[in-house]
Amino acid sequence: MPSFSPALEALIESLRCLPGVGPKSAQRMALHLLERDREGAQGLAVALGDAVERVGNCERCRNLSEDPLCVICADTRRDPGLLCIVETPGDILAIEQAGGFRGQYFVLMGHLSPIDGVGPEDIGLPLLEERAGTGELREVILATNPTAEGEATAYYITRMLEPLVPQLSRIAHGVPLGGELEYVDGTTLAHAFSGRQPVRSA
C-alpha cells in the first residue's frame, strides 16, 4: 500500500488486533475514523489506554475489574453460598443478561487444555479450592462451555470440589428454546433425552 502515509498504515495494521477485523475492514475503519470521526478515534485511544492500565482481575473471582473486588463480588445483596463457575467474563455477562441468577461467580479465564500447556493453576483452581475450603459454599454450578475442553474442565473441578461442597451441579444441556427438533444435532438430542424432567399438568 504505497498510497497512504506511514501513520495511517500503522493504524490500519494496529486495528487488525481486533477480533474479526481483516485487512479490508481495518482499512475501512481507519479511513472512517480519519475522514469522519476524529473525536471518536481520540476517545477510543484514551479508553484503550485507560482500560489496559486500570482493568485487572478481581482477587476473589478473577473477573475483569479495576477494583480489588469486582462489581458482583462487592455486591452484598448477592448470595455468597451459591457459586457459578464460567470460562470467561463474557459468560458472566450472558448469564446476567438472562437474569435470575443471584449468586456469585468464579471465572476460569479459559479451560484446561494440556495440549496448550494450560493446567489447573492457569485457570485459578487453587484459588477456587481455597474458597471452597472455607465451607461457605452451599452449591457450585458448573457452567463451562458444552465443548470437549469445557466438559473435561467441569469433570476435573467436580472431582476437586466433591469433598468440599455439599452440592455440585452442571447447567442443563438440551434442545435450545425456539429451535426445531428436526435441526438439532444428535449429541444435543441425546443429552435432551437423558436429561429429561418429569412434568405435571398443574
Added chain:
Amino acid sequence: MPSFSPALEALIESLRCLPGVGPKSAQRMALHLLERDREGAQGLAVALGDAVERVGNCERCRNLSEDPLCVICADTRRDPGLLCIVETPGDILAIEQAGGFRGQYFVLMGHLSPIDGVGPEDIGLPLLEERAGTGELREVILATNPTAEGEATAYYITRMLEPLVPQLSRIAHGVPLGGELEYVDGTTLAHAFSGRQPVRSA
C-alpha cells in the same frame, strides 16, 4: 451492564465509533483485548493518537497525508498531466491496487449533496479549478461513484472544467467482469449497451 468495571464499559462504548461495530461486537472486542491482547490494545491506542494528531490532507490533492504533499503527489514518476477525480481516499487505494493508472488524483472527500449542505467549496472544487487553470492538465478522468450523487458531482465538475482541460472522461459503466448477464440490473445493462465498444478480430 452492571457486571463490568467503568473503564471496561467506557472501552466497549468507545469501540462503537468503529463502522460496523454494534454492542455485541464491541463487547467481544473489549473482552478479547483485555483478556488476551493487552499489548495490541496499547499499540492501537498509540496508533490512533498518532494518526489523529499527524494525518491531515495533502495540500495538492486532499488525500490523507501526514506530509504537506501525499505519497502520490510527491512521486515525480507519476504523470502530472493526467488527473483522476475520486470521492474518497479508499477509492485511490482500490484504483492503485487494480494497477495501471500512472497519473495523479484529486480527492473530493465526499460528493455534492445540497440536501446535506455539501456544496462545491466543501468538496474542494476551487482548489481543483485553480489547478486546472494552470493548464498543466492534459486529461481529467471522472471516477466518482456510479450513484445519483456521484453522477451529479461528475456532471458539475464536467461543466466547470470543460473550458480549462482539453480532455474530460468518465470511467466506463457496464457489466462487471466475472458476473453473469442474467443477474445484472437493467440500468447497468443499458449503460453497457450505450457504451459498447467496436471490436476487431486482431
